[in-house]
Amino acid sequence: MKSEPDAASASREESVFNGALALPPEQRAAFMDSACGADAPLRARVDALLRAYGQSNGFLESSPRLTGPAATEISTMPGTEGPGDLIGPYKIREKLGEGGCGIVYVAEQSEPVRRRVALKVIKLGMDTRTVIARFEAERQALAMMDHPNIAKVLDAGTTANGRPYFVMELVRGIKITDYCDQHNLGTEERIRLFISVCHAVQHAHQKGIIHRDIKPSNILVTLHDSVPVPKVIDFGIAKATEGRLTNQTVYTQLYEFIGTPAYISPEQAEMSGLDIDTRSDIYSLGVLLYELLTGKTPFNSQELIDAGLDAMRRTIREKEPVAPSTCLSLMVDADLTATAKRRRSEAPRLVHLIKGDLDWIVMKAMEKDRTRRFETANALAADLHRFLTNEPVEARPPNNLYRLRKMIRRNRTTFAAISGIVAALILGLGVSLNLYFKEKDALRRTVQVEEEKRKEVEARLEMERKDRQFAEIGQKLWQAGVLMSQDRMADAENMIQDVPLIPQVAALYNVIGVVYARNGKLDAAITNYIKAATAQPTNEFFFDYLLPLLAQQHRYDEFSQWRRTALDRFAQTSDPALAERLALSCLLLPASDEETRRIITMLDTTASTPPRPAAELAGGLAEYRQGQFKRAAARLEPVVDNQQNTNAQNQARLILAMAKAKLAQPGRPDTVKQNEVFLHGPDWNEQMITAVLAREAENIGR
């Protein structure tokens, strides 16, 4: 028995092992010579490990499986069925293929007609009787289907081994995605092929049949007189075999059987099992179109499976996939070039072609909320047709408010942290969107009045351009929102950097400003508040934050400038709350006589009896600024005694202290210490006002 190495030499052993492994085999000997030196036992150990590593291929790589008792019997049975065997009245010929849920054979039928058919034997692990019963229930409807792009399902039964099988029209074709790639079909040809698929699915839907498992391997392309004809296979089979997906053993079964989770609609992923309708097929069609256009599925099947079931379900239900054109742009150059080449295009042209209309069509088909998808497969086909003939498509990007709501729903916990502000954000966006739509309506009316055909076309193009531009801005705002929800404020700031300062962005700058301020990054907060106030000058709240921030940061020139702007805009207000808050902020630093008079007039015109404490506080500060220290004290004393509002109380106490100091009254009454400021509370700007006043009081006392 070898003696066990102690911990220190074990870690030495490990690092030499890792070092050697990182090198090509021929360089390892030299490396070992220098790394181990004279330490022969170490050398021997690492050599043994490297040898073991070389032989351990596959060791521990697959985890254990549990197998039912009869498994060995069946798997040792030489070929469950093979060429020459009879299944029902069908004689098996060759194996056609093997999929996730069964093996497909070419078989020969002699009665009532002699023909070749495709026969699919469902793999083990299914309750045959249920499957057959389900199939029988739909048999009538299946028989009614008659469409050149649908492979008919002819029969179903039970094999001698007790497994269910289905008989279908024999289609010798290849997967639609493979066909398109092998023949380098251009985007337009791909779309035409896809439109035929939509029509086939529509036909089935009209007969009351939902496919439930639309994916490339279920759509085969054959050539008829060198014209490609797509055929949808397996109609009615998913429904019959889905029983196992609906009971409580669902998770493991799904895990074992599903080959392509990328094509599953969110409601199927939900697996309540009860409520699947034609719109699930529309979703899968959307995924198929996505793959035809980009060569990729919106979610990677392998990643979905690897992530585990709950993560998989969550992804399919909640994660918004990137648009097809974005998916292309995100590819590495070589991949994108190859993808474009397979579509007889160049990289930039392909991205440009897909961006916009096709993005919207695909994303509309793949909406998580099925009520927002295309109503029918035909509607999807029609919109694609509109795209091909350069007509405006009906699929439009969802409006920003809707996106924002969805985003907030998804990120509820993170958003809760800044929930108060989010309300303002939605409100801001909602209001400005409203304005936008009004403007758009006005434009549309103008167009109607002008009647002239040419002008109408131009106006429509103009409208579309505006729509697009707005959609782009909306996209950026939305992405910024997502970044913000992940606390990536700097990235969010970058994202909206080149968005013009329209009112819609103000709310976002506001949120970024708050977060910076609460994290003590006051200058960064100021930058964002200046943008917010520029973008939406009618919102007085921004000045409540901006002015105290500037005062706190000793940015006096800018303070004066923004104070003037604020007074020009709001001095005429009749809203007492606005007047009081603005007066207090504006008077944080001494103002010119003229400005002080304007502030006092503003306070006086909104004054009420009995006077509100906030008005008295602002008034007291105004008296103080005019050198009326006694009057200031008289107005401030009651505010200090008012227990309602601690912030106002503190602020009044500070101004009172300053007034008394000026009056040379002995002793400095209780000042508030400057460092008692907590920016984390929702009233951080109030506390900042307190801090500015405290600083001034401190200086007087000196």
Added chain:
Amino acid sequence: MTDVTQLLRAIDNGDSKSAAQLLPLVYDELRRLAASKMAHEPAGQTLQATALVHEAWLRLTGGGDVQFSGRAHFFGAAAEAMRRILIDRARSKAAQRHGGGMARQDLDQIEIAAPLPNDELLALNDALEQLAAQDPQKAELVKLRFFAGLTIEQAADTLGISEPTAKRWWAYARAWLFDKCRPEK
């Protein structure tokens, strides 16, 4: 909130008593799941350890919002439970072969298609115990990978280490265990 969710939360707050309670719960659930599945499934159904562990996770926690560290505790416990189930099974088989007649257990109807024969599985277990004494974290990685069927990525996540580190550890641990289990080959 389920019991297990509560336990996970308690473990997170440093309650070691809860950690001791978690393993038996997970162990029982996995045994029960495996047995009931095999009993009710048609012949020949196979079930991956990974799938079993994930289903246990969904059943015991409702798949709901469990803190990340909670997941780590759970998968650690599940890997340990799977190890015990498999090793118990391999031992009882070995005992039967050597003439030790035993009462049938619920798991006796289940074949374990471990990618290793029984004796090698037992040898691996011994080697793993030696590795655990010397380097518990690498042993834990092997358990998560092999017995709970987590991917490198998921195991790295669970252990809170980077993926490259996990890959290096995995290479080393595999070579180490292979060397211990099959020194003659």
